[in-house]
Amino acid sequence: MKKNKPNILFILTDQQRRDSMKAYGNNWINTPNLDSLSEKSFVFENTYVTQPVCTPARASIMTGLYPQKTGLHRNNIPLDKNIDTIGDLINEDYYNAHMGKWHLGDDMIAQRGFDKWIGVEDFQRIRSTKKEYRYVESPYNNWLKGFGINPPEIEKTYEAWVGKANLTEEQTQAGFLGYEASKFITEFPKSAHKEKPWMLFVNFFEPHPPYTGPFNGLYDPDKIEVGPSFRKRPDNGSLINKLRSDFYMSGGVNPLGAEGGDIHDTTTEEGFRKLRAQYFANVTLVDNQVGKILKAIDESGESDNTIIIFTSEHGEMGGDHGMLEKRSLYEESSNVPLLIHVPELNKNKKTNVSGSISQVDLVPTILELTSSKIPKNLHGNSLVPVLKGETNLNNNDVFIQWNGMNDRNLGTPEINRMITVPWRGVITGNRWKLNLSPGDQSELYDLNTDPYELNNLFNLSDQKDRIRDMAARIRVWQDFTEDDMVLPTV
Secondary structure, X not given: OOOOXXXXXXXXXXXXXXXXXXXXXXOOOOOHHHHHHHOOOEEEEEEEOOOOOHHHHHHHHHHOOOHHHHOOOOOOOOOOOOOOOHHHHOOOOOEEEEEEOOOOOOOOOOOOOOOEEEOOOOOOOHHHOOHHHOOOOOHHHHHHHHOOOOOOOOOOOHHHHHOOOOOOOOOOHHHHHHHHHHHHHHHHHHOXXXXXXXXXXXXXXXXXXXXXXXXXXXXXXXXXXXXXXXXXXXXXXXXXXXXXXXHHHOOOOOHHXXXXXXXXXXOOHHHHHHHHHHHHHHHHHHHHHHHHHHHHHHHHOOHHHEEXXXXXXXXXXXXXXXXXXXOOOOHHHXXXXXXXXXXXXXXXXXXXXXXXXXXXXXXXXXXXXOOOOOOOOOOOOOOHHHHOOXXXXXXXXXXXXXOOOOOOOOOOHHHHHHXXXXXXXXXXXXXXXXXEOXXXXXXXXXXXXXXXXXXXXXXXXXXXXXXXXXXXXXXXXXXXXXXXXXXXXX
């Protein structure tokens, strides 16, 4: 008989912004499966990534540590073998499976405490993979070949290739992972490990660019909602954000889609709207696959014994502030959805959780929910007391960062120079946000009255005391996390 511990289903998407679901106020998007999940989950109002770029953010999600401790300050760096992930830390009773994007090195092999491994990144992660594993073919490659499709050579990027591949829903990475995850859940009760509880990580690539996919045309670009920051240059913000805004709005294409066809003319509102509509269509693509996975849980008879966590590794600017992609501390890039469904606590009812949390809190939360030991060196805090209603997040400060390291050409020499300038930010419990940089214009936003971050208050004399107080909070956090970035004098 299975031990009395819950299964863990962790669904992680790539580049999905917070306002891409009805649970967060999007009333026009078609996400029925995420909507259904949210109606029986804790819906966290504000969940922040540690750094808005793939590898550093993903490492924090998997380890409960900030980038200064993982050492992963940019993409294409492997995670040090001496740093434990959730796969290493969870109670040894668990059978652990990882499917999809890994992005932390040696993407094709089972590692870090995971028993089952289904990789997808053989053709794009050559820089962080040991030589002996670089040419190992992924199950996803074989999946494509089953449809008569030749995937790209290892040196090419999936992002560039997929834009012109004209894949069907079934042929996308999302379709592949929806199939594999559902199969795992359905077959586990008949496997040799059926006595064990399981932990399954499903890591989707979508809705990551190139802003195209099988659901193009699903949403009318002229009718989708946009906010007041859409295509608005951040004139009173940082230099890096102004440079990136100028680049994209002057026709700079999405660098990831430069070889992929379906290039959007971002000199026009029409082009930006089309790009944005196709981005949200890929959110619906993911939602379809989430539905298949949730159905498999129901049919397996494990729905009352399965904790479900849904989030994304960072957001997407989508034309807001005139920018695309991530690499920004703006809310669109750093604030992501988070749903946590705990059957015995939710009892099929929705609970909105106000306040803010960091994704470093997810590892200790999973460990406590599974009766696993929580190491003292983790930077995050378990959210279980919040889930049980024993405490709240009203006074919780959250910290975000950019570590000033460039990992590829982002458009112009000026952008590539300024992207190397580091940042440290704090969002206080009362919803003020301070972004500090030693080499750029710092920023202060009142998220209560200015949720779209249109009005930078940093240079106002009546805000000096507030800025000093918030900067002190960052310094205390730096001491705790052993962060050595030098803050500007305020």
